[in-house]
Amino acid sequence: MIPSAMASSTETALESLHHIKSTEPPEWLVPKQELSQAVRAASKLLFSSLKPYCPKSPFDQLLTEGFDVEQIWQQIDLQSQPLLSSLRREVKKFEKHPEEISKLKDGGVGGGEKKKKVLEQIETDNVVNDDEDDDDMDMDEDDDDEEEEDEEGEEEEKERGTEEESENEGEEKGGIEDKFLKIKELQEYLEEDEAREFGLKKKKTKAESKKEEEDTEEEGDDDDEEDENEGSEDDDDEAEEEEDELGLFDGNDEEDEDDLENARYEDFFSRKKNKSSKEKAKSRDMLEEDSGSDDEQDVDKRKDGPSKHEKELDKLRSKIEEMEKANLDPKVWTMRGEVTAAQRQKNSALEVDLDFEHNVRPAPVITEEVTASLEDLIKTRISEGLFDDVQKARTSSSKAPREIKELDESKSKKALAEVYEEEFVQKTDPASALLTFSDELKKEASMLFKKLCLKLDALSHFHFTPKPVVEDMSIQTNVPALAMEEIAPMAVSDAAMLAPEEVFSGKGDIKEEAELTKAERKRRRANKKRKFKAEAAKRMGKKA
Amino acid sequence: MSTEAPATMEIETVPSEPKPESNPLPPKPKFEPLKAHEMSDGRVQFRKVSVPPHRYSPLKKYWMDIYTPVYEQMKIDIRMNLKARKVELKTRQDTPDISNLQKCADFVQAFMLGFDVPDAIALLRLDELYVESFEIKDVKTLRGEHLSRAIGRLSGKGGKTKFAIENATKTRIVIADTKIHILGSFANIKIARDSLCSLILGSPAGKVYSKLRQVSARLAERF
Numbered sequence: 001m002i003p004s005a006m007a008s009s010t011e012t013a014l015e016s017l018h019h020i021k022s023t024e025p026p027e028w029l030v031p032k033q034e035l036s037q038a039v040r041a042a043s044k045l046l047f048s049s050l051k052p053y054c055p056k057s058p059f060d061q062l063l064t065e066g067f068d069v070e071q072i073w074q075q076i077d078l079q080s081q082p083l084l085s086s087l088r089r090e091v092k093k094f095e096k097h098p099e100e101i102s103k104l105k106d107g108g109v110g111g112g113e114k115k116k117k118v119l120e121q122i123e124t125d126n127v128v129n130d131d132e133d134d135d136d137m138d139m140d141e142d143d144d145d146e147e148e149e150d151e152e153g154e155e156e157e158k159e160r161g162t163e164e165e166s167e168n169e170g171e172e173k174g175g176i177e178d179k180f181l182k183i184k185e186l187q188e189y190l191e192e193d194e195a196r197e198f199g200l201k202k203k204k205t206k207a208e209s210k211k212e213e214e215d216t217e218e219e220g221d222d223d224d225e226e227d228e229n230e231g232s233e234d235d236d237d238e239a240e241e242e243e244d245e246l247g248l249f250d251g252n253d254e255e256d257e258d259d260l261e262n263a264r265y266e267d268f269f270s271r272k273k274n275k276s277s278k279e280k281a282k283s284r285d286m287l288e289e290d291s292g293s294d295d296e297q298d299v300d301k302r303k304d305g306p307s308k309h310e311k312e313l314d315k316l317r318s319k320i321e322e323m324e325k326a327n328l329d330p331k332v333w334t335m336r337g338e339v340t341a342a343q344r345q346k347n348s349a350l351e352v353d354l355d356f357e358h359n360v361r362p363a364p365v366i367t368e369e370v371t372a373s374l375e376d377l378i379k380t381r382i383s384e385g386l387f388d389d390v391q392k393a394r395t396s397s398s399k400a401p402r403e404i405k406e407l408d409e410s411k412s413k414k415a416l417a418e419v420y421e422e423e424f425v426q427k428t429d430p431a432s433a434l435l436t437f438s439d440e441l442k443k444e445a446s447m448l449f450k451k452l453c454l455k456l457d458a459l460s461h462f463h464f465t466p467k468p469v470v471e472d473m474s475i476q477t478n479v480p481a482l483a484m485e486e487i488a489p490m491a492v493s494d495a496a497m498l499a500p501e502e503v504f505s506g507k508g509d510i511k512e513e514a515e516l517t518k519a520e521r522k523r524r525r526a527n528k529k530r531k532f533k534a535e536a537a538k539r540m541g542k543k544a
Numbered sequence: 545m546s547t548e549a550p551a552t553m554e555i556e557t558v559p560s561e562p563k564p565e566s567n568p569l570p571p572k573p574k575f576e577p578l579k580a581h582e583m584s585d586g587r588v589q590f591r592k593v594s595v596p597p598h599r600y601s602p603l604k605k606y607w608m609d610i611y612t613p614v615y616e617q618m619k620i621d622i623r624m625n626l627k628a629r630k631v632e633l634k635t636r637q638d639t640p641d642i643s644n645l646q647k648c649a650d651f652v653q654a655f656m657l658g659f660d661v662p663d664a665i666a667l668l669r670l671d672e673l674y675v676e677s678f679e680i681k682d683v684k685t686l687r688g689e690h691l692s693r694a695i696g697r698l699s700g701k702g703g704k705t706k707f708a709i710e711n712a713t714k715t716r717i718v719i720a721d722t723k724i725h726i727l728g729s730f731a732n733i734k735i736a737r738d739s740l741c742s743l744i745l746g747s748p749a750g751k752v753y754s755k756l757r758q759v760s761a762r763l764a765e766r767f
Contacts, residue, residue, distance in 0.1 A: 407753055407760075408711040409704035415662030416716050416727065417669055423714075 013045030040064040047079060054083045575638040591633040591649035599656050609661045613668055618644040657725045658718040676733050677725045683744045697743045705749050709739050712760040735759050
């Protein structure tokens with residue numbers, strides 16, 4: 001690029017910048033070509049002016065012709081991001097090593113002057129438009145209808161914001177002075193208060209104290225700022241940090257007004273975390289400073305001091321201590337082996353989730369489905385007639401009872417010859433045998449036939465009356481009645497024939513061995529002995 | 545008839561000569577031709593059966609019962625030799641078979657042993673009947689009371705055991721002091737003998753009975 005061209009372009013850019021600044025807010029609502037052109041030029045200027053501070057930027061200048069809003073914004077972003085981070089680094093460095101600030105002061109004076117020049121240039125233009133800018137900022141932030149303009153506006157504002165917050169601070173410095181309290185009065189009051197609190201340092205001369213305060217202030221500033229920064233990290237914008245830091249920058253030039261610059265509303269009247277009076281005390285410290293509280297500050301420094309690594313180490317240590325303690329102490333009852341009720345606290349087992357095997361099958365939950373299934377089963381079984389009845393095992397009486405030949409124990413009436421004769425005849429002529437056997441066989445036959453007839457009658461007649469039984473002494477056996485009256489059982493009954501009292505063979509009150517009292521047991525034994533003796537005597541008598 | 549024919553042919557010529565002399569015999573039976581072998585010897589055959597003293601009176605009592613079947617059916621001459629105390633048997637001319645003589649002799653012998661006449665007659669009627677005798681001491685040596693008890697066991701109360709055995713086995717048993725005689729067919733004698741032996745050896749009557757029952761049932765089934 002030709003420098004002359006550059007210079008002319010800068011002039012035009014500046015012009016456009018001014019033009020933009022001068023426009024009334026309502027004009028931004030409607031998209032205008034000239035406005036957009038002006039904005040583009042202005043942003044180009046700003047971009048190029050910031051260029052020397054960020055070496056890594058890929059763009060030499062902001063390319064606006066034919067580029068989209070988004071693209072322009074991306075370019076600006078590309079430049080500003082590393083710039084911001086570098087600035088932050090610088091500030092942190094100054095925090096840690098305040099002596100460098102003084103170095104920078106000298107060197108920075110030049111640089112600061114340079115910068116200041118630039119800033120003042122814009123400042124003078126912008127003092128009047130401070131409010132406007134604020135308004136613009138607000139408005140632009142709120143305004144979503146017009147995309148292009150809004151974006152541009154936002155870009156610009158943000159672009160400005162980075163640069164101009166420093167300006168703002170300067171303005172606000174003046175603002176505080178103007179609007180808020182009289183700083184001098186505040187200072188006096190705080191000194192008094194501090195003296196009251198600490199009771200010492202009031203005696204120092206103002207100048208000396210001021211100087212010390214300044215020194216300590218700076219430290220205090222650092223501390224406080226650090227505190228504040230720490231405390232307000234969630235709230236915080238980089239902006240605020242930057243303000244402070246840049247304020248610090250400025251404060252280097254104007255030492256006395258450091259504290260005043262840094263005194264803000266938030267310092268006194270809280271931030272969410274720092275509402276304690278302690279914080280107020282701190283802020284007081286910040287403003288007046290108590291040189292005697294070097295220790296405090298040192299302590300503060302140390303308190304604030306522990307680095308992340310140290311913190312981690314502390315945590316580890318505490319953990320280790322805990323674990324060692326746990327190992328040395330007697331174990332909790334749940335970790336011990338078999339624990340009876342006596343070895344643990346009352347009702348402590350209720351709190352622990354115990355797991356043990358239940359050997360009992362849980363009772364079946366009777367639901368509708370279960371009952372329905374059971375009923376279905378019952379119905380099917382009834383319809384099929386499939387009852388699991390116990391079948392009586394019948395003793396097989398299929399075999400006819402073998403005819404037992406009775407041994408005749410009397411002298412045989414037939415002579416042996418006759419016996420053989422009969423035998424012979426039987427063998428040779430069976431017919432003639434019948435004749436000889438007639439009486440006996442006849443009798444037998446008639447008997448059999450009668451029995452048969454009886455049975456058949458019983459089966460065939462409804463009005464069967466059994467033959468009158470000739471009652472002679474019959475032995476009643478304890479047999480199921482069904483077995484005796486087997487012919488045509490009118491009613492099935494398995495009641496035994498004999499009544500219990502007939503079955504029972506014994507007399508009196510029967511007692512088991514276990515039920516007897518001692519006296520009864522003795523009596524029984526005595527009876528037994530008596531019987532035995534009687535029998536023995538009898539036997540002896542018999543023998544003799 | 546055909547079998548007899550050749551024998552009779554020979555015999556027919558001979559028999560006319562010897563005739564029984566003394567006893568007034570009933571009219572001469574019309575015998576069939578006599579057996580040759582009896583006459584062919586030309587000699588008269590004898591059997592003599594001694595009479596024990598305790599059978600004297602029974603012999604006298606039952607003489608006719610003995611005599612009649614012997615003389616009539618068996619055609620054997622029988623006489624009692626009182627002096628010698630023997631019963632003598634002799635064949636006659638019309639004795640059909642020489643075995644008759646033997647049968648008669650056995651019959652008389654059986655009577656002498658103690659069997660009843662009707663039982664003994666079976667010997668005459670059936671060929672295959674025998675008489676077996678043995679002593680208790682053959683089975684087991686018993687002395688004194690044991691012997692008596694054994695005899696008692698054998699007979700049973702009122703003789704019921706003996707009768708039981710007799711009826712079951714179709715035999716006749718005579719227990720004469722220490723001697724036991726069994727009359728019957730061979731198999732039956734065996735069974736009876738086994739029962740008696742078991743009784744002698746000491747088994748109770750019930751056991752013998754049960755065995756008898758089985759055996760008799762088997763015997764009955766056979767026929």
